[in-house]
Amino acid sequence: MSKITLQDLSHSYLQSQNKDEDWAIRNVNIDWQDGGAYALLGPSGCGKTTLLNIISGLINPTKGKILFNDEDITKKNPVERNIAQIFQFPVIYDTMTVFENLAFPLRNRQIPEDEINNKVNEIAEMLELTSTLNNRASGLTADGKQKISLGRGLARSDVNVIMFDEPLTVIDPHLKWILRSKLKELHQKIKRTMIYVTHDQTEALTFADQVVVMHDGQIVQTGTPVELFEKPKHTFVGHFIGSPGMNILSCQINNGSVTINGTKIETSNSKIGTSNFSKIELGIRPEFISFDKKGLPVKILNVSNTGKNKIIETESDGGKIKLIIKAGEKVPEGSAFLTFKKDYTYVYGDDWIVEK
Amino acid sequence: MSLELKGIEKKIGEETHIYTTDLKFEKNTINVLLGSTLAGKTTLMQIMAGLDKPTKGEIWFNDQNVTGVKVQKRNVSMVYQQFINYPNFTVKENIASPLKITGIDNQEIDQRVSKVADLLKLTPMLDKKPNELSGGQQQRTALARALVKDSDLILLDEPLANLDFKLREELREELPKLFKDRDCIVVYATTEPSDALLIGGYTATLLEGKVIQHGKTLEVYNKPNNLDSAKVFSDPPMNIANINKKGEICSLLADNVTWKTNLNLRDGSYKVGIRPHNITTYKEGKNSIEISGKVLISELSGSESMIHFTNGDLNWVSLSEGIHQKDVGEETKLFMNSDEFLYFDNNDRLVGNV
Numbered sequence: 001m002s003k004i005t006l007q008d009l010s011h012s013y014l015q016s017q018n019k020d021e022d023w024a025i026r027n028v029n030i031d032w033q034d035g036g037a038y039a040l041l042g043p044s045g046c047g048k049t050t051l052l053n054i055i056s057g058l059i060n061p062t063k064g065k066i067l068f069n070d071e072d073i074t075k076k077n078p079v080e081r082n083i084a085q086i087f088q089f090p091v092i093y094d095t096m097t098v099f100e101n102l103a104f105p106l107r108n109r110q111i112p113e114d115e116i117n118n119k120v121n122e123i124a125e126m127l128e129l130t131s132t133l134n135n136r137a138s139g140l141t142a143d144g145k146q147k148i149s150l151g152r153g154l155a156r157s158d159v160n161v162i163m164f165d166e167p168l169t170v171i172d173p174h175l176k177w178i179l180r181s182k183l184k185e186l187h188q189k190i191k192r193t194m195i196y197v198t199h200d201q202t203e204a205l206t207f208a209d210q211v212v213v214m215h216d217g218q219i220v221q222t223g224t225p226v227e228l229f230e231k232p233k234h235t236f237v238g239h240f241i242g243s244p245g246m247n248i249l250s251c252q253i254n255n256g257s258v259t260i261n262g263t264k265i266e267t268s269n270s271k272i273g274t275s276n277f278s279k280i281e282l283g284i285r286p287e288f289i290s291f292d293k294k295g296l297p298v299k300i301l302n303v304s305n306t307g308k309n310k311i312i313e314t315e316s317d318g319g320k321i322k323l324i325i326k327a328g329e330k331v332p333e334g335s336a337f338l339t340f341k342k343d344y345t346y347v348y349g350d351d352w353i354v355e356k
Numbered sequence: 357m358s359l360e361l362k363g364i365e366k367k368i369g370e371e372t373h374i375y376t377t378d379l380k381f382e383k384n385t386i387n388v389l390l391g392s393t394l395a396g397k398t399t400l401m402q403i404m405a406g407l408d409k410p411t412k413g414e415i416w417f418n419d420q421n422v423t424g425v426k427v428q429k430r431n432v433s434m435v436y437q438q439f440i441n442y443p444n445f446t447v448k449e450n451i452a453s454p455l456k457i458t459g460i461d462n463q464e465i466d467q468r469v470s471k472v473a474d475l476l477k478l479t480p481m482l483d484k485k486p487n488e489l490s491g492g493q494q495q496r497t498a499l500a501r502a503l504v505k506d507s508d509l510i511l512l513d514e515p516l517a518n519l520d521f522k523l524r525e526e527l528r529e530e531l532p533k534l535f536k537d538r539d540c541i542v543v544y545a546t547t548e549p550s551d552a553l554l555i556g557g558y559t560a561t562l563l564e565g566k567v568i569q570h571g572k573t574l575e576v577y578n579k580p581n582n583l584d585s586a587k588v589f590s591d592p593p594m595n596i597a598n599i600n601k602k603g604e605i606c607s608l609l610a611d612n613v614t615w616k617t618n619l620n621l622r623d624g625s626y627k628v629g630i631r632p633h634n635i636t637t638y639k640e641g642k643n644s645i646e647i648s649g650k651v652l653i654s655e656l657s658g659s660e661s662m663i664h665f666t667n668g669d670l671n672w673v674s675l676s677e678g679i680h681q682k683d684v685g686e687e688t689k690l691f692m693n694s695d696e697f698l699y700f701d702n703n704d705r706l707v708g709n710v
Contacts, residue, residue, distance in 0.1 A: 043520060174593070177664060181653030185684045199520060205656035205679075225656045226679045242659040243525055287659060287677065304529075304554045307577055308633040311554075 002068040002160040002193060004032040004055070009064035011050055017062075024050045025217045028064070032161075035191040037184075039208035041198060043240070047217040048197050052163060055195070057081050068160050081160065084153040088166045090145035094138040098129055101137050102151045109156070123151045126186060142170045143179065150179075154186060164196045168203060180206050201241055213237050229285075230344065235351045238283050244311060247289075248348070249318030251282040258282060258347055261317035263296045266342040269354055277349035282318065286311065288341040289323035291332055295339040296321075303331050314338070357383035357418055359404065359509060359541050364413035366399055366565075373399050375566045376413070381541050381558070386532060388552040388573065389545040391562030391588055397545035400562075401511045404543060405432045417508070430509070433502035437514040439494035441486040447497050448473070448482040454505040472500045475534060492523035503534065510535070512544045516551070528554055549591045553577060561588040583704035586629050592662055592673045595630040610668025615645045615694045619708040626707070629698035632662065635674035641693035647672075648689050654682040663690070 009028040017023060025047040032038055040048045053059040055066060057078035065074045073081055084105075092101055102120045111119075124130045127147045132140065137148055146167065153162050164183075168176050184207060187194055196207045204211050205225040212222045213236070220234035221227075232238035238246030251260050253272050258265045265282060298314035298321060305311075305327060312331055314321045321338065325331070347354045359381045366374035374396050381387045389397040402408035404415065406427040414423045422430060433454070441450045448469060455465045473479045476496040486494050495515060502510055512531075516524045532555050535542050544555060552559045552573055560570040561580075569576050569585040580586035587594055598609040602623050607614040609625075634640075635647070649665030649672060656662075661680040665672050665688065674690050682688055699708040 043522065177653060177655055177662075180655060181664065181684060184653055188684060201521065202655060202657040205658060206653070225658075225681065229659060229679050240522065243521075243657070245522075285659070302533075304556065305574060306550060307553050307631070 003034045003070070004030075004161060004193065005065075005067040005070070006030045006032075006051075006055075007065040007067065009051075009054065009061050009066070011054060011059065011061045011063070020216075023062075023217050025054075025214075028219055030212065030219065030222065032193060032195070034069075034193055037187045037194050037196070037207060037209045039196045039198060039204035039211045040214060041201065041204035041211055041240075042214035043199050046214040048199075048214050049165070050217075051214070052165060052195070052197050055161070056083050056085055056163065082158065084156060084159045084162045086149050086153045086162070086164045086167050088169045090142065090149045090170065092137045092145050092148050094136070096137055097134055098124070098137050098140070098148060099133040101148050102129075102133075102155055105152055105156050119155055119157075123155055126154075126189070127151050127182060143172065143175050146170060146179070147182075150183070150186075154190065154192075159192070161193045161195060164194065166198050166200075166203075167196075183207060205241075213240065215240075231346070231353070232283065233353045235281065235283060235348050238285070242285060242287075244286050244322045244324075246283045246285045247319075247321045249282045249284070249316065249321065251280060251318055251347070253280055253347075260296060263317075265296065265340060265345060267345040267347055268343050269347050272347055272354060277354075279350050281348045281351075283346045283348055283353075284321075284340045285344060286322045286324045288344040289321065289338050290325070291323075292337050292339040295337040297335060298338055299335050300332065357508065357539070357541065358416075360416040361400075361404070362414045362416060364400075364403060364410045364415070366396075366403065366408070367411045373565055374403070374410070377567050379560060379567060379570060381543065383541065384539065386535055386542040386544060386555055386557035388555055388557065388559040389543060389562055390547075390549065390552045390559050392547055394564075395562040395588075396565040397562060398513055399565075401434070401513055401543060401545060404509065405434055405511055406430050431505075431507050432509045432511065433505060433507040434511045434513065435495075435498050435502050435515045437517045439486070439491060439498055439518065441494060441497050441501075443486055446483050446485060447478055447489070450486065450497050451478075451500045451504055454501055458505070468504055469500075472504045475503070476500045476530075490523075491519055492527065495519060495527070499534070503538075506538075506540075508540055510540055510542045512542065514545055514547065517547075532556060549577075549589050552589070559589075561585045563588055579706065579709065580629075580698065581706050583627065583629065583700045583706075586698060586700075586706075590629075590631055592632045592675060595632065595635065595670075595672050597628055597630070597670060599626050599628050600624070601626055608668070610670055611647070613645060613647050613667075615643065615692075617694070617697075619699060621699065621707060625702065627700040627702075627704070629700060630692060631696065632673045632675035634693040634696040635672065635690050636676040636693070637661070637663070637674070637680045637688075637690060638676065639691045641695040643694045645692045645694050646689055647692055648687065651682040651684060651686045651688050653684055654680060656681070663688070665690070 006028050010023055011025050012023045014022050042048050054061050065072055103116050106116045124133055198204050213220050215236040221237045228241050235248050251258050256272050258267050296316055298316045301315055302313040303310055308327055309324050310327055312323050361377055361379045364377045391397055403410050406425055414421055451469045452465050478496055556573050559573040559576045561568045563584050569581050577589050599606050604616050605614055606617050649667040652664040654661050654663045656679055661676050663674045701707045
């Protein structure tokens with residue numbers, strides 16, 4: 001078990017680097033506390049797999065250091081790092097029984113057989129594999145096989161970190177929640193440092209206490225699910241988390257107050273000074289907008305239904321705005337006014353939140 | 357213009373894939389076929405396209421019997437779950453391909469391609485090859501090819517299934533707009549209830565080779581005529597519990613939860629169907645009922661929380677707005693909005709919703 005620190009980490013697959021885009025990951029700094037449940041979340045191409053491979057030792061970073069418990073292990077090979085990794089697709093030994101599969105990593109380390117017995121039974125119990133222990137692993141369903149992969153990752157108690165790389169891809173959608181709850185429960189029981197890599201917001205937010213959001217090779221925010229929803233630090237987080245994502249509108253700053261074509265908008269940033277940003281935007285989630293008698297004038301473009309809610313698409317002088325209202329609520333026709341909840345309205349300068 | 361399936365049946369050997377089906381789709385409509393894998397969606401679409409022959413029954417298009425007419429002779433386009441494009445052609449050539457064989461002159465082809473490319477936001481990629489594109493752009497190319505030739509019938513077989521969540525959200529929103537001013541019938545197969553709702557139009561719910569219900573999407577959703585249709589049209593899965601009704605009091609058999617109803621039903625046993633979003637961590641509606649349970653997990657989806665819990669010997673799913681984290685094993689209280697309950701009789705037919 002370990003605390004993991006990534007220090008000024010950057011990596012490029014190119015020989016020389018001239019611009020930001022040449023880097024697969026840029027200036028990554030993180031402290032992952034011992035025993036924490038973390039997720040690394042981002043779309044394909046954001047750099048999360050590169051980062052994972054740097055931690056496991058498959059890639060040597062161009063710049064920066066990796067520390068396990070404050071010890072620099074940047075130059076160590078994957079075996080010396082002592083990590084358990086669970087992949088997208090189940091990796092099992094078809095000719096072995098479920099028991100032998102789970103015992104495999106322990107036998108490799110010459111652990112006494114009675115200790116192995118106890119450990120395997122304990123893991124099998126947690127994953128509800130006990131009744132299949134003597135069966136050939138090849139006969140199991142996809143989720144049964146993936147449970148074995150998970151079990152093998154959890155069997156060793158000496159690993160520094162357990163890393164999951166999109167582990168539920170092969171699982172039937174209707175069974176996903178069951179494995180999600182298993183993973184969550186396992187973390188609560190064994191309190192090992194776990195890092196879960198995924199592009200799926202539900203996977204990340206459900207598993208992790210702290211979610212690290214990556215975009216274009218950078219970490220744009222680390223926070224709890226509530227923080228990511230209520231106060232996105234970067235426009236990408238606002239857009240990526242939530243469905244539909246945050247509305248990002250163009251706005252103007254005049255004497256410290258925010259306006260959209262003359263309509264003043266109250267924001268949670270109390271006073272905005274004169275800025276040197278090349279782009280100033282306002283962010284507000286569809287959940288925090290309502291129709292009102294006055295406010296920002298909009299044209300109604302489209303109404304769609306989710307069963308419990310209506311999603312209304314409107315056009316304002318700052319760009320398109322979506323809002324969510326209850327399915328039973330009336331939608332004004334033609335044009336309307338919107339008001340935003342002040343506490344959830346933020347100003348972004350060059351995509352980053354402008355703090356007080 | 358209309359497409360009509362009259363008494364269609366499909367058997368392969370002894371096995372029935374489609375049970376006797378009658379469906380009619382009208383001009384300028386989007387029609388969703390909603391059902392899980394193996395419900396028969398793809399088989400039905402292939403029969404509609406003329407790629408597959410029904411064992412029994414007839415297909416009529418514009419009041420003409422087209423049963424047995426080959427796909428080449430019909431004016432049909434199809435888009436599949438996998439991104440199917442010609443790998444050696446540019447995006448432009450891919451989109452133009454269905455027109456090249458029709459003998460339309462090049463100037464007209466160029467005009468139509470650039471119009472469709474514009475609509476699908478592909479203009480900057482026209483000279484690229486499919487493998488240089490993202491998954492979303494590849495599927496846009498396939499859609500553009502389906503749109504460019506003014507088909508009478510456009511069949512979309514789970515076109516968004518292989519896309520990342522955000523791309524899916526974006527394209528799903530655009531789809532109904534693409535077909536808005538077109539003189540054609542669109543059929544859209546999906547496993548996802550939310551797709552059907554957001555696309556709107558008409559929906560047919562399917563289960564194990566049978567069409568259970570067909571009508572306007574919101575009507576099918578709000579008034580499922582039986583429990584199967586309700587189940588197919590609910591994700592997360594609908595909660596179903598046995599209840600007893602005596603006078604105006606209903607009670608859950610598994611727990612001592614009771615509520616009042618003014619439904620005009622005989623006393624006796626029924627089933628109640630409760631959609632997950634009608635069980636929340638906060639009170640909703642005028643007739644809110646408390647239910648307690650032990651948390652199995654709370655799944656967070658960004659702006660919503662899905663709490664799985666047990667009550668009695670049943671597993672329940674609730675869906676609340678906002679982020680509500682609960683620990684595994686925690687005892688919790690939730691609220692059911694009884695105004696939204698669906699009541700079914702012992703033959704699983706809908707007998708009432710308020």
